[in-house]
Amino acid sequence: MNTNSKSGEVGSRARGMVLAAGRGLLLAVVSLPLAVLGFCLSLVSMALIPIGVGVLTTPYVVKGVRAFADRRRVLAERWGGVRIPSAYRPMPETANPWTRTYALLRDPATWRDLQWLLVDMTAGFLTALLPAVLVLYPLEGFALAMGLWRVMTGGAYGEYGPYWYGFVPVSDQISAFGAAALAAVLLIVAHRYAVSAFQVHFTLTKALLSPSQAELAERVRVLTETRRDAVDTSAxxxxxxxxxxxxxxxxxxxxxxxxxxxxxxxxxxxxxxxxxxxxxxxxxxxxxxxxxxxxxxxxHPPVLAERGLGDAVRALALRLPLATEVTVDLDGGRADAPVESAAYFAVSEVLTNAVKHSGADRIWIDLHHADGHLRMSVTDNGKGGAVVGADSGLAGIERRLGTFDGVLAVSSPAGGPTMVTMEIPCALS
CATH class of the missing domain: 1.20.5 (Single alpha-helices involved in coiled-coils or other helix-helix interfaces)
Known part of the structure; x- marks a missing residue:
């Protein structure tokens, strides 16, 4: 019974060793060029911000880096059992480019990702590659003992000189057996430490990508405020x-x-x-x-409960005294009921403000879901000048969205047009 248990443990450790080597090799080969590319593009794009080009490119570059980092978070949890929290501040895709870029530069997570890219292309690359080296390098030692030493040294007479395997100079069959002995030792080390070495890679990744205590404290503060606002709104x-x-x-x-x-x-x-x-x-x-x-x-409008956000907003538009065009692209899915309700009433309040204050004669509404976010935009051809102030209706909408980690952005130059963009992170079912 004990023999079978030990045999199973050895087999399990061997499978883990091979799996760690394969995954580490894949990470090293794929991640190194992506890390170098992301780091270089980020530096170049940010350097071009003063001349205006970087304002347009930086949001897309940062978005790509964040997607790369989020993918690494998924792999860390799936392959290493290491959970790495994400603390990116939400940013609407259709916000003013200057505002969006400035917000990204103020987000500590942006600079944390850059630091991680720099380390990932150096120490991260080595820690990912180490398990593969520990597992694959011994194979060369065994191959040398099986006759490969003749090819590497130029034959039995060693025309090329000795071939170094680690610290062993291989020049004949005896020294080749010495290389095989070293390979056996390395394989034992790999069997014992390959999985742990692979775990070091994800531990390093977590140390660099995890948000700081200050960010977590800020997150708690924001959640506390939004919860209080939600309670006040409900009352x-x-x-x-x-x-x-x-x-x-x-x-x-x-x-x-x-x-x-x-x-x-x-x-x-x-x-x-x-x-x-x-x-x-x-x-x-x-x-x-x-x-x-x-x-x-x-x-809670019955049409919202029965037919979803898209049809509820269309019904809302039909009751407006202005010509209204509604575009809905939700792929036939629906968000959770609280999210749908918040989105519906946010759109309703924006439309009410537009009818009362904008002086517009036409309104466009766009609803779509992409990249895990529900985005709603309301545009009118009115006089413009809308701002998010402490006493404005838009501030109340911002608080309503904040309960769900949503954001609101307003573009309303004097003379119009006015575009109010709202975004809520959510999944559709």
Whole structure:
């Protein structure tokens, strides 16, 4: 039983050794050129920012570097069991290029990725390649002992001189056996330490790519603020619903009940008056039902629950007094209900602001999902001048989106047009 257990352990360790060697070799061969390319492109692009070219190229280069780093995070967890958190600040794809580039340069994660690229093309390359060297180099030693030494030294007479295998000069069959002995020792070392050596690569990667404590503290602060804003918004929404019920449908229902009581007393005495009150009661019931429907639509539109965000926004556009064009590209998928609700009401509030304040006669709405983000843009041909201020409606939208790690960007020069872009990270199902 113990023999079988030890045999299984040896076999498992051997498989792990070969797997670590193969994966390490793949990482070394593929990652080195990508790391060098990403590092060089980043430096060149950032150096060109003062003349304006880098403003256009830097966001795309940084996006590529982040995709490369995220892929390494996936491999670290899949191959090494090392989880590396990501703390990139969200940035809308359609934001003003200067604003977007400036935000990327202010993100500590951008500079952390550059530092990682520099180390990954040096120490990272060596730590990824080491398991492969430990496993493959002994094969050469065994091949030398099997006769390869004759080819490497130029035959039995050693025309090329001795061939060095490690610190062993191989010039004849005896020294070739010495190379094989060294290869056996190296193979034992590989069997024991190849997996651990491969793990060093991911440990180094984690040390460089993990966010700092200051960034994590900032992240906690932002989440705390957005949670507080969400609670305040929910409380305000509840008070609005109570007020609307009290002043609207409830008042009409109370009046209808009083009318019905009066009708009961008038049925025999004054049928004509009773019929008039019945007509009033019927109209009051119609009005109360309409108000309740409007109230329900304000809480969670039925079309949103039944048919999704795209159709809900189309229905919203049909009720606007302005000509509105809606483009939806969500691949037939749907986000989680809370995300859909936040996105719907964010678009609704932007449209309300556009109708009230922009002076526009046409609005364009675009919804699409790409790269794990739901992006919504509302554009009007109005007078422009919209800003995200403490007292503006856009600030409330920004807080609503912030609850889901979403962001809002506004481009609204004087004279228009105005484009409001909203982005929420999410997956579609």
């Amino acid at each position: 305000a929404e509840l008070r609005r619903i109570e007020r609307d019920l009290h002043d609207g449908a409830q008042a009409r229902l109370v009046a209808m009940g009083m009318d019905l009581g009066t009708i009961e007393t008038l049925l025999d005495k004054d049928p004509q008056q009773a019929r008039q009150l019945l007509s009033q009661a019927r109209q009051s019931s119609v009005d109360a039902l309409a108000e309740l429907r409007d109230l329900v639509r304000g809480i």
